[in-house]
Amino acid sequence: MMHTIYYGSAMDVLRKFFPKKGEMNTILGSFSASAIDGTHGGPYSPGTGLSLAYHYTMGDIYDFRTFRGGIGALSDALVSSLTDNGGEIRYKSTVKRFLTVGNKVTGVELRNGEKIYAKVVVSSLDAQTTFVKMAKEVLLPSDFTRKVNEIKYQNGYLQIHLTLSELPEFKDHLAFANDNNIRWLMAYIRSPEHLQQCWEEYQRGEVPSDPVSYCVISSLMDPTLATGPGYTCTIFSHYFPYNIPNGKHNEYRDIMADRCIEQIAKYAPKFRDSIMNKAVLTHKYFESKFGITGGDFTHGLIQPSQWWDKRPVKGWSNYRTPLDNLYMCGSSSHPGPGVTCIPGYNAANEVLKDLGIKVTAPISTNDKAKKSIFFWRNKAKVV
Numbered sequence: 001m002m003h004t005i006y007y008g009s010a011m012d013v014l015r016k017f018f019p020k021k022g023e024m025n026t027i028l029g030s031f032s033a034s035a036i037d038g039t040h041g042g043p044y045s046p047g048t049g050l051s052l053a054y055h056y057t058m059g060d061i062y063d064f065r066t067f068r069g070g071i072g073a074l075s076d077a078l079v080s081s082l083t084d085n086g087g088e089i090r091y092k093s094t095v096k097r098f099l100t101v102g103n104k105v106t107g108v109e110l111r112n113g114e115k116i117y118a119k120v121v122v123s124s125l126d127a128q129t130t131f132v133k134m135a136k137e138v139l140l141p142s143d144f145t146r147k148v149n150e151i152k153y154q155n156g157y158l159q160i161h162l163t164l165s166e167l168p169e170f171k172d173h174l175a176f177a178n179d180n181n182i183r184w185l186m187a188y189i190r191s192p193e194h195l196q197q198c199w200e201e202y203q204r205g206e207v208p209s210d211p212v213s214y215c216v217i218s219s220l221m222d223p224t225l226a227t228g229p230g231y232t233c234t235i236f237s238h239y240f241p242y243n244i245p246n247g248k249h250n251e252y253r254d255i256m257a258d259r260c261i262e263q264i265a266k267y268a269p270k271f272r273d274s275i276m277n278k279a280v281l282t283h284k285y286f287e288s289k290f291g292i293t294g295g296d297f298t299h300g301l302i303q304p305s306q307w308w309d310k311r312p313v314k315g316w317s318n319y320r321t322p323l324d325n326l327y328m329c330g331s332s333s334h335p336g337p338g339v340t341c342i343p344g345y346n347a348a349n350e351v352l353k354d355l356g357i358k359v360t361a362p363i364s365t366n367d368k369a370k371k372s373i374f375f376w377r378n379k380a381k382v383v
């Protein structure tokens with residue numbers, strides 16, 4: 001089974017548990033959707049079994065949790081924890097390159113020319129940005145550079161942010177979803193073949209004709225997220241074409257957004273009319289706004305060749321790098337993407353070890369961080 005999980009497709013794994021073809025198609029569609037997140041594959045592509053396992057090991061059961069006040073509340077809590085412990089944060093300070101002496105990193109130079117020297121530099125950028133852009137003046141081992149250049153970042157997706165004047169009312173066999181405990185987080189994926197079709201169209205560089213919409217009405221769970229009348233709604237969809245012809249991005253984006261909205265509107269007829277505001281973002285936006293290679297939020301796709309001891313590249317999965325005093329701490333490190341804080345936690349411990357600092361008591365967190373509340377499923381749960 002381990003071999004199937006690691007090298008097989010999501011459907012190879014799922015068929016062990018759901019052997020009868022033609023049954024439980026919607027459930028299999030939902031399982032497959034987690035498997036193709038952060039991969040360059042479809043439910044039948046070898047390697048997606050690993051992504052399925054990754055997504056289902058993120059919690060004791062696979063569940064979406066969200067912070068009261070949105071994901072920014074986590075950032076705020078981390079910021080105040082750091083500043084309360086004497087740390088300083090510089091906003092809007094783009095790092096241009098690492099400062100080095102021989103093979104040792106001694107600090108960073110910002111885009112405005114300011115130089116900041118440090119005993120240790122820890123990069124949460126993806127590996128290509130870190131080593132190809134920030135360290136381009138340093139001679140790195142050629143084998144290491146080759147592996148970094150081979151990392152796959154081909155992750156096409158689209159996200160729509162909406163405000164709605166009213167909640168979608170689903171009809172017919174989906175009317176049960178009008179219960180708010182269900183309606184706040186929905187995806188209707190008819191079958192793995194539905195996703196497979198999207199994947200095949202994506203591979204041909206086409207906008208999926210029938211894209212899958214994952215829809216969250218977040219202010220239903222957390223009313224503080226809607227600052228005015230109505231509701232906040234986010235739709236996410238995989239397989240926005242990756243290499244699109246020059247000048248065609250916005251056209252493709254708008255076509256796909258419209259098709260994603262139609263996925264909901266065909267079961268909830270008043271949905272389109274309820275849209276008050278709309279913003280559509282694709283991986284291109286995340287690439288230009290956050291400097292992530294290819295806009296890939298995983299910082300290196302979830303696939304067997306980029307996992308465990310091969311993350312970010314084989315031989316360097318221990319948060320250290322070929323450059324002295326430079327460490328990696330973001331999603332490009334083990335155990336990969338998602339808002340888990342685990343790569344950062346592990347990296348911090350390795351840095352402390354190398355600096356000979358023994359942590360005798362946990363770093364204190366302030367009240368705000370301690371009071372972070374996750375909404376878990378349909379109940380608010382303090383963790």
Ligand SMILES: Cc1cc2nc3c(=O)[nH]c(=O)nc-3n(C[C@H](O)[C@H](O)[C@H](O)COP(=O)(O)OP(=O)(O)OC[C@H]3O[C@@H](n4cnc5c(N)ncnc54)[C@H](O)[C@@H]3O)c2cc1C
Nearest residue numbers: 093094095124125159286290291297298330331337338339
């Ligand atoms: C649309 C979308 C939906 C997602 N949904 C989920 C979800 O539901 N659950 C989940 O767990 N994960 C989700 N993710 C993934 C999650 O956001 C990422 O895995 C996570 O943010 C990665 O964190 P990170 O700290 O490693 O890197 P990043 O969040 O990419 O942080 C890197 C930071 O470095 C900054 N930076 C870049 N270049 C420079 C530079 N030169 N100088 C200074 N700073 C720089 C960037 O501005 C950024 O703030 C989603 C991602 C996207 C895009």
